[in-house]
Amino acid sequence: MPPDFPDAAYPAAPYPGVVPHRSFVHVEGGGLTLAADPSARSSWRVGALERGTDLDAWLAARDAPPMAGRVPLLTYGSNRNPAKIGWLRRELGLAGPVVVLRARTTGLTAVWAHGLRVVDDQRPAVLAAAPGLVEEHSVWFATPAQVAVLDRCEGRSSGRYRLARVHTGEVRTEDGTLLDDVLAYVGLAGIRRPLLVDGEPVRCADLPQTAARVLRGERAPSDGLEATTLVGAPDPDAWPARLFVYGTLQPGERAWRLLAGATTGRAEPVTVPGTLLDTGLGYPAMLRDPGPGVPGHLVPLRDPGALLPRLDRYEGPGYARVRVTTSDGRACWTYVWIAPTGGFRCIERWRTSHLA
Known part of the structure; x- marks a missing residue:
């Protein structure tokens, strides 16, 4: 089954890249559209709802773990960009299908971080509390092995980000399912705390990278999140x-x-x-x-x-x-x-x- 869209349709630059307004499963070179179906064993189908294949059956045919063997991970920056996922495959050895579901968050926001990325001097996103605010993001349903790749990318062991269960706000996938205590990479190092300009954080949705990278301001004392740091690898059975x-x-x-x-x-x-x-x-x-x-x-x-x-x-x-x-x-x-x-x-x- 060829991809519905290639990675090239969603450029990764400038950060955080272009994001599909759909749920999809990423494979080598691109993505296949997912449709919600509560009658399917996985709750999702690959392709059109009327004739699509149950996602679990599709994954099994590729020797990949089913949805029950994956953990929900909120992605609010570049990790929901297909071209970035392709880069993770080429450069960091990411393997297997990656399930990416559209999600709506309430009480959470992606804001620009205080420091720039060393690799390209672009300003990354960090997650912060934002009471009452609604935004559109995505959730990876990732295998533990895929989370290990993201750990390397996000610098979990070096202290840039911590992997945590977020108790603040609400995350719902496009089929309406509430993902309470969802995992997310939360800023840990000082340069990965929110940037304050005139005392306020700057939402990524309000300012593009070209303007964000030249911002000047102060480092926020906190992201305002209630989040429990995860120790070790995530266990799919635990959620x-x-x-x-x-x-x-x-x-x-x-x-x-x-x-x-x-x-x-x-x-x-x-x-x-x-x-x-x-x-x-x-x-x-x-x-x-x-x-x-x-x-x-x-x-x-x-x-x-x-x-x-x-x-x-x-x-x-x-x-x-x-x-x-x-x-x-x-x-x-x-x-x-x-x-x-x-x-x-x-x-x-x-x-x-x-x-x-």
Whole structure:
């Protein structure tokens, strides 16, 4: 499948480069357009919605990790530019498809940094708090190996930027999914703090690089962000810290004991897109499709990175753990049925059917 657009259609210079106004998956030489689809296992399709391929299936065909094996990383500077991604491939060994989703941020802004880049004397962007402000950015769904490449590019080990979970503001992908505690490279060194001109930061959206590089001002004492620095490599299993359960793992059901000691709050009734089936084997199965919706409970988890691999073994090979979005837009884990469905019947909810 040839790219829908070449890297050359989105020049990288001047920084931060030209950005596609679409979600895409980057491959060698260019990108393929993505369309949101809540009935797809990955929630996205490669190509047009009506005839596109589920992104997870497309990734599997290229021996690449699925969406569940990737972490959301907010990109607000040049890393959302296709030509820059191509440069990362050539110069730093970035490998595999890169999933880049359009996102809208609230309460966050990309502003010009105090210092210039050594390599080309251009002024880079840094992230800062901006109560009430709405901007358009992107989110990489990156593999841990791809994050390691970005670590080198952003100077994580040398102290230019720190990789952190950002608790300030709100980030939503174009399908409306809330990405709370999203990762981002946040300025750490003094030269990577916001530049203040007449006491105010300068938004990248308000001033181009040609004018930004000659600005004069002061270094801000802080970026205003509430953010927790990540130690080591990111674990895809650790995000999000919520699990949607619809069968034997629900409160009051026989397997709730596996979750009862691992929660941080009460289970909350919610619905996610799909269809619920009775397997006839004492447990239900959920399909990702345009069905009427599956009722269940949203469970907040204390340590999903430790718990979820154990639940994977409990659920067995008939299920796949994927990220889905609740009807009110929250990202969560759940288990969907991937084995044959012969003899199964549709049901409205598990507990009602189970008790009948």
